[in-house]
Amino acid sequence: xxxxxxxxxxxxxxxxxxxxxxxxxxxxxxxxxxxxxxxxxxxxxxxxxxxxxxxxxxxxxxxxxxxxxxxxxxxxxxxxxxxxxxxxxxxxxxxxxxxxxxxxxxxxxxxxxxxxxxxxxxxxxxxxxxxxxxxxxxxxxxxxxxxxxxxxxxxxxxxxxxxxxxxxxxxxxxxxxxxxxxxxxxxxxxxxxxxxxxxxxxxxxxxxxxxxxxxxxxxxxxxxxxxxxxxxxxxxxxxxxxxxxxxxxxxxxxxxxxxxxxxxxxxxxxxxxxxxxxxxxxxxxxxxxxxxxxxxxxxxxxxxxxxxxxxxxxxxxxxxxxxxxxxxxxxxxxxxxxxxxxxxxxxxxxxxxxxxxxxxxxxxxxxxxxxxxxxxxxxxxxxxxxxxxxxxxxxxxxxxxxxxxxxxxxxxxxxxxxxxxxxxxxxxxxxxxxxxxxxxxxxxxxxxxxxxxxxxxxxxxxxxxxxxxxxxxxxxxxxxxxxxxxxxxxxxxxxxxxxxxxxxx
Amino acid sequence: xxxxxxxxxxxxxxxxxxxxxxxxxxxxxxxxxxxxxxxxxxxxxxxxxxxxxxxxxxxxxxxxxxxxxxxxxxxxxxxxxxxxxxxxxxxxxxxxxxxxxxxxxxxxxxxxxxxxxxxxxxxxxxxxxxxxxxxxxxxxxxxxxxxxxxxxxxxxxxxxxxxxxxxxxxxxxxxxxxxxxxxxxxxxxxxxxxxxxxxxxxxxxxxxxxxxxxxxxxxxxxxxxxxxxxxxxxxxxxxxxxxxxxxxxxx
Numbered sequence: 001x002x003x004x005x006x007x008x009x010x011x012x013x014x015x016x017x018x019x020x021x022x023x024x025x026x027x028x029x030x031x032x033x034x035x036x037x038x039x040x041x042x043x044x045x046x047x048x049x050x051x052x053x054x055x056x057x058x059x060x061x062x063x064x065x066x067x068x069x070x071x072x073x074x075x076x077x078x079x080x081x082x083x084x085x086x087x088x089x090x091x092x093x094x095x096x097x098x099x100x101x102x103x104x105x106x107x108x109x110x111x112x113x114x115x116x117x118x119x120x121x122x123x124x125x126x127x128x129x130x131x132x133x134x135x136x137x138x139x140x141x142x143x144x145x146x147x148x149x150x151x152x153x154x155x156x157x158x159x160x161x162x163x164x165x166x167x168x169x170x171x172x173x174x175x176x177x178x179x180x181x182x183x184x185x186x187x188x189x190x191x192x193x194x195x196x197x198x199x200x201x202x203x204x205x206x207x208x209x210x211x212x213x214x215x216x217x218x219x220x221x222x223x224x225x226x227x228x229x230x231x232x233x234x235x236x237x238x239x240x241x242x243x244x245x246x247x248x249x250x251x252x253x254x255x256x257x258x259x260x261x262x263x264x265x266x267x268x269x270x271x272x273x274x275x276x277x278x279x280x281x282x283x284x285x286x287x288x289x290x291x292x293x294x295x296x297x298x299x300x301x302x303x304x305x306x307x308x309x310x311x312x313x314x315x316x317x318x319x320x321x322x323x324x325x326x327x328x329x330x331x332x333x334x335x336x337x338x339x340x341x342x343x344x345x346x347x348x349x350x351x352x353x354x355x356x357x358x359x360x361x362x363x364x365x366x367x368x369x370x371x372x373x374x375x376x377x378x379x380x381x382x383x384x385x386x387x388x389x390x391x392x393x394x395x396x397x398x399x400x401x402x403x404x405x406x407x408x409x410x411x412x413x414x415x416x417x418x419x420x421x422x423x424x425x426x427x428x429x430x431x432x433x434x435x436x437x438x439x440x441x442x443x444x445x446x447x448x449x450x451x452x453x454x455x456x457x458x459x460x461x462x463x464x465x466x467x468x469x470x471x472x473x474x475x476x477x478x479x480x481x482x483x484x485x486x487x488x489x490x491x492x493x494x495x496x497x498x499x500x501x502x503x504x505x
Numbered sequence: 506x507x508x509x510x511x512x513x514x515x516x517x518x519x520x521x522x523x524x525x526x527x528x529x530x531x532x533x534x535x536x537x538x539x540x541x542x543x544x545x546x547x548x549x550x551x552x553x554x555x556x557x558x559x560x561x562x563x564x565x566x567x568x569x570x571x572x573x574x575x576x577x578x579x580x581x582x583x584x585x586x587x588x589x590x591x592x593x594x595x596x597x598x599x600x601x602x603x604x605x606x607x608x609x610x611x612x613x614x615x616x617x618x619x620x621x622x623x624x625x626x627x628x629x630x631x632x633x634x635x636x637x638x639x640x641x642x643x644x645x646x647x648x649x650x651x652x653x654x655x656x657x658x659x660x661x662x663x664x665x666x667x668x669x670x671x672x673x674x675x676x677x678x679x680x681x682x683x684x685x686x687x688x689x690x691x692x693x694x695x696x697x698x699x700x701x702x703x704x705x706x707x708x709x710x711x712x713x714x715x716x717x718x719x720x721x722x723x724x725x726x727x728x729x730x731x732x733x734x735x736x737x738x739x740x741x742x743x744x745x746x747x748x749x750x751x752x753x754x755x756x
Contacts, residue, residue, distance in 0.1 A: 452558070457595035460555050461609035461665060462583035462616065471608060475599030475648065 284319030303362025306334025692717030
């Protein structure tokens with residue numbers, strides 16, 4: 001059809017340089033020398049004033065890492081990374097560690113202002129509005145009606161500020177940078193760090209264990225419902241610097257917390273490495289909701305530059321009736337290698353994975369989840385929506401397994417892919433393994449293209465082409481958007497629209 | 506308001522010529538019926554008016570208020586005031602009808618340099634229009650056209666037409682798939698839109714719809730041309746004697 005041909009032609013001229021957050025900031029930085037060695041790890045540990053057990057933990061991971069090879073099984077292609085050609089530590093000189101807002105370098109504050117991230121506690125997240133036809137939406141059970149969000153802002157290797165700490169502390173919630181937690185709450189960190197993703201887990205997780213520089217720490221004690229949305233905002237600024245953040249979230253018996261992370265980086269020709277580890281622990285009757293809006297720089301129209309996003313995220317439903325829910329909106333990064341997973345250890349525990357992965361230009365996405373059913377009567381649900389445009393490759397890779405003791409394990413998986421143009425690819429790689437005869441696994445998968453009929457119909461109502469595509473795509477991903485905290489759903493929808501700009505003619 | 510001069514158009518894919526020298530003029534305030542046997546090019550004409558890319562105009566001109574629209578894309582034509590009520594409205598999964606209406610109305614307002622509608626005003630307009638078409642507001646929370654019955658889809662088309670306030674309305678086989686009650690309601694909805702500054706083009710296979718929406722002119726389309734034009738009595742004549750007589754004269 002001619003319209004399709006036209007679309008393909010325009011896709012060839014694709015312009016993914018619409019990235020809004022590509023600016024870089026000149027800030028005096030304190031850096032470790034380039035490269036990785038035991039000395040560099042000692043340097044990082046000393047900079048962070050860490051206790052010796054932490055240094056030992058890092059060194060052990062490093063010694064393990066040098067024996068490992070990079071994983072090759074994902075459907076992504078990139079030149080070999082020279083791990084000695086990176087900086088492993090870069091911190092703004094002016095704010096060597098978390099401080100109060102009044103101590104933060106005004107230049108840094110301007111960066112976050114530009115990104116729309118509220119660091120002043122009286123502000124609410126920029127651009128957040130209630131959806132207009134809310135009268136017609138079902139009543140949301142969102143508890144955070146005030147729109148207030150506590151933010152931990154991580155700039156390159158360090159956390160620069162964490163807001164609402166006092167108010168959270170009154171509720172018994174600890175929300176701080178992981179560096180501060182190592183110093184202030186060593187007993188909690190010792191008990192839980194590495195208990196979900198061990199230092200030996202995989203190449204990138206092991207690397208992260210050796211060199212992680214900052215990240216967030218959340219502890220919600222027994223019976224406490226965290227009184228506000230928590231969020232961490234990651235910004236990579238410095239050239240040739242890897243960002244290795246470490247996040248640890250613990251919800252004790254009956255606790256509830258909802259947490260969101262956002263990420264952006266400047267537009268650069270070189271690739272930048274981001275290798276994070278996130279560990280979630282939910283004890284009996286606890287619930288953790290973890291949402292990600294990932295908008296790292298995806299590279300330019302020719303596929304030059306962009307972030308390599310190699311991330312290990314895992315939640316442990318350690319207690320009975322516990323629940324962990326992952327929601328991710330992935331629009332950025334040149335390469336995404338990411339499988340937020342749940343270990344359903346407690347009886348009657350449940351895990352969820354809701355994902356929207358949008359790829360355009362030359363982006364490569366290999367993402368999905370693992371649901372490991374160990375306890376009795378455990379259930380999991382996977383809803384994955386992949387949208388591929390341009391020359392991108394978009395793979396869903398998922399594993400669902402039931403241990404032989406996991407009686408009545410249930411899983412429902414639904415993977416839908418939407419293609420825009422015919423130069424892109426969508427792939428679904430599901431692994432399923434049931435060692436218990438009572439397990440019930442269901443899997444549905446579809447692949448479709450946006451039909452010219454649909455597009456014509458929407459445009460005939462006066463909606464311009466790109467808005468028409470965005471409307472249809474947002475309809476396609478609606479099931480997942482509904483899982484996001486209300487404050488971020490609108491932003492996520494806009495972001496999806498921006499990511500697909502230039503993808504159609 | 507609408508002037509089509511010696512229009513020739515073909516399917517881009519295989520080059521088949523569907524419209525072969527069509528002439529038609531519709532004035533503001535006029536309701537024109539276009540009739541013709543299957544395959545005469547009626548639906549194709551509606552798609553070409555709306556700017557569908559599958560068809561290529563090889564010769565001739567389409568003037569809307571004296572301006573050529575051939576270089577405009579479907580959204581630009583819609584914003585200029587051309588509305589097509591589809592024979593087979595498309596399903597848009599995940600997009601609530603209400604949301605769709607809001608986006609469409611506000612996009613058109615934006616293109617005209619107007620402010621987006623305030624929510625109370627938007628809701629009032631939708632409620633009033635829906636009441637007129639005997640539509641349940643609960644239906645408007647459902648994704649557009651998804652799981653709608655044939656009659657519901659056609660009503661939703663007329664609802665959109667009413668809310669978008671177009672100047673040139675093209676209704677493609679709006680009567681197909683409607684029972685007699687729905688036909689009456691839809692017809693009343695269309696009649697309510699008759700106005701001195703608005704033209705309505707009704708494409709239909711049967712005279713049935715024209716009992717409810719009485720046209721000012723009737724045009725018979727055959728093999729991509731208007732072969733005969735007349736007043737409403739022409740439709741009755743066709744109903745009684747079939748197309749054979751008219752087509753015979755043309756052939």
